[in-house]
Amino acid sequence: MTKIIMSGCNGKMGQVISRLVEEDDDAEIVCGVDLNTEQLNGYPVVKSIDEFDGDADVVIDFSHPSCLTGLLSYCRKKSMPVILATTGYTAEQKKEFTDASSEIPLFFSANMSLGINLLISLAKQAAKLLEGSFDIEIVERHHNKKIDAPSGTALAIADAIDETLSFPAEYVYDRHSVRHSRKPNEIGISSVRGGTIVGDHEVIFAGNDEVIELSHHASSKEVFAVGAIKAAKFMKGKPAGMYDMNMLV
Numbered sequence: 001m002t003k004i005i006m007s008g009c010n011g012k013m014g015q016v017i018s019r020l021v022e023e024d025d026d027a028e029i030v031c032g033v034d035l036n037t038e039q040l041n042g043y044p045v046v047k048s049i050d051e052f053d054g055d056a057d058v059v060i061d062f063s064h065p066s067c068l069t070g071l072l073s074y075c076r077k078k079s080m081p082v083i084l085a086t087t088g089y090t091a092e093q094k095k096e097f098t099d100a101s102s103e104i105p106l107f108f109s110a111n112m113s114l115g116i117n118l119l120i121s122l123a124k125q126a127a128k129l130l131e132g133s134f135d136i137e138i139v140e141r142h143h144n145k146k147i148d149a150p151s152g153t154a155l156a157i158a159d160a161i162d163e164t165l166s167f168p169a170e171y172v173y174d175r176h177s178v179r180h181s182r183k184p185n186e187i188g189i190s191s192v193r194g195g196t197i198v199g200d201h202e203v204i205f206a207g208n209d210e211v212i213e214l215s216h217h218a219s220s221k222e223v224f225a226v227g228a229i230k231a232a233k234f235m236k237g238k239p240a241g242m243y244d245m246n247m248l249v
C-alpha cells in the first residue's frame with residue numbers, strides 16, 4: 001500500500017487523482033493539502049503541508065509553482081519522495097528542485113501522460129534520423145483557462161529534440177513578427193487556447209514533398225492522473241536522485 005499526500009487536492013487534477021486512488025487497492029491518500037480546506041474525499045485536508053505529521057510514503061504535487069520551496073523543505077525533513085507534476089516553473093525553480101534531488105528522491109515531468117512521454121521518445125528518434133533535411137514545428141492546443149503558453153509539455157518536447165540535434169536549436173514562438181524565411185535550426189512552437197481542450201500536442205517534420213506528423217490527444221485528465229499514481233508507487237522507497245517518466249514508459 002502506497003500512502004500519498006496529495007498537494008493541490010481540491011483542484012481539478014487533485015480531484016481526479018483522489019477518485020482514482022479511492023478505487024485502487026494498492027494506494028491511499030492519507031492527507032490533502034490545499035488553500036481550500038474543505039474535505040471532499042474523506043481524508044483530512046490542511047492548508048500547509050507542515051501541519052501533517054502522520055505517516056506517508058510520497059507526495060504528489062499538482063498545486064502551484066509558488067508552493068515549491070515549502071514542499072521541498074517538508075520532504076527534506078521527512079526524507080520523503082515527491083512527484084512534481086505542476087507546470088510553469090522558472091529556470092531558478094528548476095535548479096532549486098534539481099539541487100534538492102541530491103538529498104531526496106524527486107520525480108519531475110512536464111506531463112504525466114505515458115503516451116506523451118512515448119511521443120517525446122519517438123520525436124527524438126525522428127529528429128535524429130531526419131536532421132538537416134526536415135523542418136520541425138510543434139503545435140499545442142489547450143482549454144481556454146490555461147494561463148501559460150507555450151505549454152510545459154511543448155517546451156519539454158522541444159528540449160528533448162534540441163538535445164538530440166547536433167546543432168543548437170532556436171525556438172520561434174511568434175512568427176507574425178518575423179519578417180524573413182525560416183532558418184534551418186529553428187523549432188517553431190505554436191499555441192492554441194479554446195473551449196475545453198484537455199491537451200493536444202503535434203510534432204511536424206516537414207521535408208521536401210513529404211510531411212511526417214506525430215500527435216497525442218488527451219480526451220480526459222485521467223491520463224495524467226494514472227501516470228501520477230503510477231509514479232507514486234514507483235517512487236516509494238527509492239533513494240535520492242532525479243527521476244522522470246522515461247523510467248515508466
